[in-house]
Amino acid sequence: MAPRKKQAPEPNTTIPVSMADLARELGVSMTTISRALSDHYSIGPAMKQKVLKLAKKYNYQPNRLASALRKGKSQLLGIVVPYIEGRFFPSVVHGIESAASKAGYNVIICQSNEDVAQERRNLDILLSAQVAGVLVSLSRTTRDFRHFEKLRSRGMPLVFFDRIVEGDNVNAVVLDDQEGGYVSTRHLIEQGCRRIAHIAGPQHLNIYKNRRQGYLDALREAGLPEDESLIVYTDMIQSQAIDAMRDLLASPIPPDGVFAAGDYGALGALQEVHRQGLRVPQDVAIAGFSNETFTVVTEPSITTIDQRCEEMGQAAVRLLLELIEADGRPFAPRQVALRPELLVRNSSVRNSSVRNSLVRHPEGERLVEAAAKASKLA
Amino acid sequence: MAPRKKQAPEPNTTIPVSMADLARELGVSMTTISRALSDHYSIGPAMKQKVLKLAKKYNYQPNRLASALRKGKSQLLGIVVPYIEGRFFPSVVHGIESAASKAGYNVIICQSNEDVAQERRNLDILLSAQVAGVLVSLSRTTRDFRHFEKLRSRGMPLVFFDRIVEGDNVNAVVLDDQEGGYVSTRHLIEQGCRRIAHIAGPQHLNIYKNRRQGYLDALREAGLPEDESLIVYTDMIQSQAIDAMRDLLASPIPPDGVFAAGDYGALGALQEVHRQGLRVPQDVAIAGFSNETFTVVTEPSITTIDQRCEEMGQAAVRLLLELIEADGRPFAPRQVALRPELLVRNSSVRNSSVRNSLVRHPEGERLVEAAAKASKLA
DNA sequence: TTGTATGCGTTATCAG
DNA sequence: CTGATAACGCATACAA
Numbered sequence: 001m002a003p004r005k006k007q008a009p010e011p012n013t014t015i016p017v018s019m020a021d022l023a024r025e026l027g028v029s030m031t032t033i034s035r036a037l038s039d040h041y042s043i044g045p046a047m048k049q050k051v052l053k054l055a056k057k058y059n060y061q062p063n064r065l066a067s068a069l070r071k072g073k074s075q076l077l078g079i080v081v082p083y084i085e086g087r088f089f090p091s092v093v094h095g096i097e098s099a100a101s102k103a104g105y106n107v108i109i110c111q112s113n114e115d116v117a118q119e120r121r122n123l124d125i126l127l128s129a130q131v132a133g134v135l136v137s138l139s140r141t142t143r144d145f146r147h148f149e150k151l152r153s154r155g156m157p158l159v160f161f162d163r164i165v166e167g168d169n170v171n172a173v174v175l176d177d178q179e180g181g182y183v184s185t186r187h188l189i190e191q192g193c194r195r196i197a198h199i200a201g202p203q204h205l206n207i208y209k210n211r212r213q214g215y216l217d218a219l220r221e222a223g224l225p226e227d228e229s230l231i232v233y234t235d236m237i238q239s240q241a242i243d244a245m246r247d248l249l250a251s252p253i254p255p256d257g258v259f260a261a262g263d264y265g266a267l268g269a270l271q272e273v274h275r276q277g278l279r280v281p282q283d284v285a286i287a288g289f290s291n292e293t294f295t296v297v298t299e300p301s302i303t304t305i306d307q308r309c310e311e312m313g314q315a316a317v318r319l320l321l322e323l324i325e326a327d328g329r330p331f332a333p334r335q336v337a338l339r340p341e342l343l344v345r346n347s348s349v350r351n352s353s354v355r356n357s358l359v360r361h362p363e364g365e366r367l368v369e370a371a372a373k374a375s376k377l378a
Numbered sequence: 379m380a381p382r383k384k385q386a387p388e389p390n391t392t393i394p395v396s397m398a399d400l401a402r403e404l405g406v407s408m409t410t411i412s413r414a415l416s417d418h419y420s421i422g423p424a425m426k427q428k429v430l431k432l433a434k435k436y437n438y439q440p441n442r443l444a445s446a447l448r449k450g451k452s453q454l455l456g457i458v459v460p461y462i463e464g465r466f467f468p469s470v471v472h473g474i475e476s477a478a479s480k481a482g483y484n485v486i487i488c489q490s491n492e493d494v495a496q497e498r499r500n501l502d503i504l505l506s507a508q509v510a511g512v513l514v515s516l517s518r519t520t521r522d523f524r525h526f527e528k529l530r531s532r533g534m535p536l537v538f539f540d541r542i543v544e545g546d547n548v549n550a551v552v553l554d555d556q557e558g559g560y561v562s563t564r565h566l567i568e569q570g571c572r573r574i575a576h577i578a579g580p581q582h583l584n585i586y587k588n589r590r591q592g593y594l595d596a597l598r599e600a601g602l603p604e605d606e607s608l609i610v611y612t613d614m615i616q617s618q619a620i621d622a623m624r625d626l627l628a629s630p631i632p633p634d635g636v637f638a639a640g641d642y643g644a645l646g647a648l649q650e651v652h653r654q655g656l657r658v659p660q661d662v663a664i665a666g667f668s669n670e671t672f673t674v675v676t677e678p679s680i681t682t683i684d685q686r687c688e689e690m691g692q693a694a695v696r697l698l699l700e701l702i703e704a705d706g707r708p709f710a711p712r713q714v715a716l717r718p719e720l721l722v723r724n725s726s727v728r729n730s731s732v733r734n735s736l737v738r739h740p741e742g743e744r745l746v747e748a749a750a751k752a753s754k755l756a
Numbered sequence: 757t758t759g760t761a762t763g764c765g766t767t768a769t770c771a772g
Numbered sequence: 773c774t775g776a777t778a779a780c781g782c783a784t785a786c787a788a
Binding site for chain 1: 391392394437440441443444452461462464465468469472485488502503505506507508533616670672676677
């Protein structure tokens with residue numbers, strides 16, 4: 001029996017209306033109703049109008065569950081991210097939701113909390129929910145990828161973003177970190193730096209490895225020596241960057257520029273340079289990576305790389321929709337690498353004419369205002 | 379006809395298995411399968427084991443769509459937020475998702491982009507998706523609340539958070555902003571400030587109105603005069619706060635403390651005080667609001683109010699689940715106000731002994747590390 | 757152009 | 773304790 005409440009309903013309670021109800025009211029078949037509502041070709045315009053009008057009158061809401069059950073595909077996309085915090089993932093999710101909703105899809109969001117087991121469970125849940133496709137950014141503890149095999153065997157469209165399974169048989173969207181390291185370093189070189197240090201992150205993580213490689217590429221291109229003593233490996237946290245910078249400044253020939261593979265590294269470097277009474281960017285120019293919110297509020301503001309978070313989300317959705325539309329037909333997997341954007345700010349600009357024009361760093365202000373807007377109600 | 383592909387399936391493609399399949403294989407009825415899987419009381423333990431084993435063998439995944447369709451309720455919660463960016467909303471969503479998934483629910487997330495029309499559309503979509511309940515933070519352009527009436531008439535459980543519909547006939551979770559303004563100001567008073575300015579936000583927004591009221595409460599309690607010339611109204615952005623601070627410092631008796639109703643206000647104040655060669659906190663102590671990420675990286679770090687974002691999400695889910703479980707039975711609406719947490723940092727601590735112990739501001743470091751962790755892969 | 761009939765996968769009811 | 777059956781709301785193959 002239907003679980004419809006037979007008991008006396010609450011005072012102002014409306015019971016939802018179904019296609020069958022509309023059909024009965026109009027004295028036509030459900031088929032007709034269905035066709036009118038889904039804008040099927042074989043439907044008389046007069047009939048269609050009548051149906052639409054009645055639907056509006058009764059405030060008809062299609063039941064997407066029923067539709068999805070029947071069609072075997074819902075209008076839902078699943079997202080699995082390690083967590084929804086910090087600057088990066090929320091922005092990507094923002095991009096995903098926007099792109100998805102524009103295409104008529106909604107998103108179910110799951111957090112793996114950096115835990116493979118939970119990642120696995122999330123995938124199962126999304127399968128159960130009959131989502132049309134899945135977007136995944138890997139948990140840090142994921143070393144074994146069999147659970148994704150399961151999705152594949154079920155024919156579930158799958159796109160990775162940011163933290164991806166390496167290889168050319170997966171669909172994925174990433175930032176071109178190597179390019180990011182390259183343009184940052186080249187920028188420092190263009191500003192006259194000749195001895196550029198690198199505050200590196202953990203090299204088992206691809207992003208940091210690639211940023212370092214980009215740094216080396218730029219040095220090589222400029223004919224500058226690759227000096228391992230100028231590279232300090234850290235966990236990319238502020239305190240370690242401070243130590244790193246202290247060591248670098250204590251060396252016989254201290255650096256005149258620093259490319260940090262993360263903004264917290266750049267921040268630590270900036271603080272230590274200041275502490276030693278040196279000037280940024282005149283004595284040491286600094287560039288970071290990730291466009292953290294704080295990079296525009298430091299004194300001076302920090303040059304950094306924007307990771308195109310929203311674009312990443314959009315690109316991932318685009319790819320996923322293609323995959324969904326392919327509907328099981330052969331589809332050549334694609335890996336998309338987004339071009340990072342160098343945001344030049346005061347921590348790196350030595351040319352004074354350029355510098356003056358940058359003092360107001362408009363893109364920075366935009367960022368600050370956007371962030372202020374984004375922070376609660378402000 | 380079922381849309382099951384009749385064409386030759388892809389090489390390693392598995393077709394999903396249903397209860398009917400299991401029933402056939404075991405030679406029992408679907409009813410039995412259903413009961414075994416849903417742990418119904420009237421099922422033999424032997425039978426149950428057999429079924430569970432077979433389910434595992436075939437990797438059975440229940441179809442939640444079918445279940446929800448039949449039961450008239452899904453295991454989905456809907457969230458409508460203005461956007462997923464900045465510090466606040468992502469954290470709340472994080473809290474919501476965690477609490478929901480712990481209770482066996484998943485969340486569909488929708489952005490209104492500060493647009494009532496989209497907010498309305500989102501609610502319709504969520505109704506269509508047959509969610510079990512809805513969590514809403516109002517768009518800024520929402521002045522008319524009839525669309526929520528529709529949810530109510532459908533008996534859809536609804537909880538507001540942060541940006542709520544005022545009144546005691548709604549379920550809502552908010553931060554106690556007045557308390558926040560109060561404890562911040564009292565803290566400044568305890569640090570010896572006797573002339574405390576207030577950088578206020580737009581007063582048509584409740585949060586800012588309430589923070590201002592809390593500020594006044596603290597002054598009154600301490601017997602300090604309420605001086606309107608010490609209150610500057612801004613849109614809570616950095617540039618306006620700089621101007622505000624300049625004016626305040628130019629007055630005949632400049633303030634020795636500033637409570638800003640937002641961290642961007644505190645930041646601007648800090649910068650202007652420094653620019654004028656004054657010291658923070660010795661000459662002017664400063665406190666902000668919202669615990670933005672940058673408040674721990676400024677020099678000095680900024681005392682602020684934590685908004686309990688995650689707790690807010692959790693509380694909202696708790697309330698919503700109660701509502702869902704009440705299942706239409708009379709439920710007295712409840713408004714929950716979370717206690718804000720004062721985070722004392724260097725911008726406000728004048729007592730040197732306390733100050734030294736705070737130089738490392740452990741909660742700040744935790745924050746920084748968490749943020750670093752949260753920023754991409756770091 | 758419209759109608760009839762059936763099934764998607766699950767669960768509730770009722771009878772054994 | 774188990775089974776047969778109907779129904780949730782919708783979409784489609786097929787007949788008219």
